Amino acid sequence: MTTDVVERTEDLEPLDAPAEPVACVRCSARALLTIVGRCADCISDMGRNHPDEREAWKRELTEAIESRGQ
Numbered sequence: 001m002t003t004d005v006v007e008r009t010e011d012l013e014p015l016d017a018p019a020e021p022v023a024c025v026r027c028s029a030r031a032l033l034t035i036v037g038r039c040a041d042c043i044s045d046m047g048r049n050h051p052d053e054r055e056a057w058k059r060e061l062t063e064a065i066e067s068r069g070q
Contacts, residue, residue, distance in 0.1 A: 036061045 021030035025037035
């Protein structure tokens with residue numbers, strides 16, 4: 001494990017609390033996993049039926065990833 005990973009994991013809270021579902025910002029369905037606010041069903045739907053919306057979501061995802069590195 002690299003020093004960078006060790007330092008970053010030390011900042012994390014303990015995982016003793018159960019996961020709680022959160023609402024998808026697109027469909028409002030409650031999901032245990034969302035990526036930049038969208039559930040897996042919405043990400044799949046955007047990929048199949050809404051390419052412009054998917055591209056906007058991908059830009060949002062890239063911005064979220066880049067902002068974590070700062």
